[in-house]
Amino acid sequence: MNQKDNTTLILRLKPLLSGFLLWILCQTNASAQRLRDCAFSPLYQQKVMSMKNAFLSRQAFEDSIRHLVQQKKSRSGRTAEAIIRIPVVVHVIHDNRDSLTIGGQKNSNISVQQIESQIRVLNEDYRRKEGTNGYNTNPVGADMEIEFYLANRDPNGNVSTGIIRRYRDKSIYSINEDLEDISKISYWPSDRYLNIWVLPDIYSYLGYGQFPASGSVDGLNPDYPNAALTDGIFVGCQYVGTTGYLADQTYALGRTVTHEVGHWLGLIHTWGDEYCGTDYCDDTPPTESSNSTRFCNDRYSTCVSGQTTRNMIENYLDYSPDACMNVFTQDQKNRVRAVLELSPRRRLLVNNNNSLSETATLQLKIYSNPVQNQTLYFDATYQGLHSITYQLTTTQGSILINTQLNNQPSSSYSLPVNHLTRGTYILTFNTDTEKASARIVIP
Numbered sequence: 001m002n003q004k005d006n007t008t009l010i011l012r013l014k015p016l017l018s019g020f021l022l023w024i025l026c027q028t029n030a031s032a033q034r035l036r037d038c039a040f041s042p043l044y045q046q047k048v049m050s051m052k053n054a055f056l057s058r059q060a061f062e063d064s065i066r067h068l069v070q071q072k073k074s075r076s077g078r079t080a081e082a083i084i085r086i087p088v089v090v091h092v093i094h095d096n097r098d099s100l101t102i103g104g105q106k107n108s109n110i111s112v113q114q115i116e117s118q119i120r121v122l123n124e125d126y127r128r129k130e131g132t133n134g135y136n137t138n139p140v141g142a143d144m145e146i147e148f149y150l151a152n153r154d155p156n157g158n159v160s161t162g163i164i165r166r167y168r169d170k171s172i173y174s175i176n177e178d179l180e181d182i183s184k185i186s187y188w189p190s191d192r193y194l195n196i197w198v199l200p201d202i203y204s205y206l207g208y209g210q211f212p213a214s215g216s217v218d219g220l221n222p223d224y225p226n227a228a229l230t231d232g233i234f235v236g237c238q239y240v241g242t243t244g245y246l247a248d249q250t251y252a253l254g255r256t257v258t259h260e261v262g263h264w265l266g267l268i269h270t271w272g273d274e275y276c277g278t279d280y281c282d283d284t285p286p287t288e289s290s291n292s293t294r295f296c297n298d299r300y301s302t303c304v305s306g307q308t309t310r311n312m313i314e315n316y317l318d319y320s321p322d323a324c325m326n327v328f329t330q331d332q333k334n335r336v337r338a339v340l341e342l343s344p345r346r347r348l349l350v351n352n353n354n355s356l357s358e359t360a361t362l363q364l365k366i367y368s369n370p371v372q373n374q375t376l377y378f379d380a381t382y383q384g385l386h387s388i389t390y391q392l393t394t395t396q397g398s399i400l401i402n403t404q405l406n407n408q409p410s411s412s413y414s415l416p417v418n419h420l421t422r423g424t425y426i427l428t429f430n431t432d433t434e435k436a437s438a439r440i441v442i443p
């Protein structure tokens with residue numbers, strides 16, 4: 001089935017009819033060996049474009065993005081963009097009655113290793129990291145300068161692994177109907193975290209990433225009711241990461257989530273969801289249709305009369321197999337950077353999480369020592385992302401609290417110490433390369 005034809009058709013039909021077509025789509029495509037198909041376009045049409053003034057508002061959003069991108073481009077010289085770090089919460093909504101068994105084949109309660117492999121892939125792809133699948137030598141290839149890490153604190157400030165596990169007696173979900181119900185099972189505020197819901201399976205699609213809301217650009221607000229509650233990524237568990245329960249080798253390198261996070265950051269499919277449509281990026285060639293195949297063969301388009309151009313099948317926003325993908329372009333980066341400033345929830349998320357500046361060497365800053373209010377607050381700042389451990393020990397070296405987290409940026413921590421007797425303790429903090437410690441007094 002040709003994806004382009006489906007979505008183009010859906011764009012042009014009335015909502016009732018398109019709903020029926022989507023139902024057909026879901027029924028006919030649900031199989032283990034489906035081709036990449038993401039629900040971005042049909043759901044966007046259904047939810048957003050059905051709203052009054054939606055088209056005008058979307059146009060205004062695109063105009064404001066273009067304006068900001070041009071402003072950034074015209075500034076003399078390239079100012080280094082700050083690296084943006086995004087905390088991720090992964091909600092594993094699984095259908096394994098035996099909730100204690102985590103990981104293993106055909107277990108939708110996927111392992112920590114599988115989730116961490118996905119976070120690693122996101123960082124390789126969004127940083128165009130040398131020596132990884134995410135590296136490219138494309139002249140327009142961009143380091144997006146965005147990094148992702150499993151949240152180290154929950155919305156209440158408590159220490160967290162960033163992974164929530166919930167059992168539900170349901171093995172397949174509908175992107176068109178179930179998103180709000182899924183959010184009711186588990187959700188963290190989408191203006192502070194990137195929510196990734198991992199589901200046992202999804203009808204017809206590998207995944208879905210919600211487009212950023214434009215806020216009230218030009219006085220219009222296309223944010224539909226409850227949009228904040230479903231703002232994130234929904235993905236079938238067998239398309240997460242590079243290890244663990246992976247059903248289809250074509251999509252076993254973690255690029256489904258890279259693609260969906262692209263939508264979440266405001267990117268559009270390279271073919272613009274219609275024949276030779278636009279993705280609002282000049283350096284992705286005009287494209288007739290998606291690479292909905294299991295191959296990385298060259299494909300060509302003649303969108304501009306008299307010119308044959310090669311499709312950028314290696315772009316993360318095509319439908320190519322995982323192994324073909326390794327490019328975000330400079331214009332896609334400019335677009336994402338503009339969206340992160342213009343879209344209210346994305347702007348809040350960035351501002352809420354990037355307040356701690358890096359330091360050249362590891363620095364520990366303890367707040368109120370002796371400890372007050374039975375909670376130890378401290379900042380650990382350093383360069384880049386590190387696997388970190390922090391321990392609270394007695395002065396004789398007995399470990400009382402031991403926490404280990406991977407791929408963490410400079411962060412603030414809060415540690416409840418109400419179960420400890422008064423006395424002197426040692427806080428030790430390790431990164432991959434450095435170690436710092438401090439004497440803590442519990443009064």
Ligand SMILES: [Zn+2]
Nearest residue numbers: 038040259269
């Ligand atoms: Zn997509």
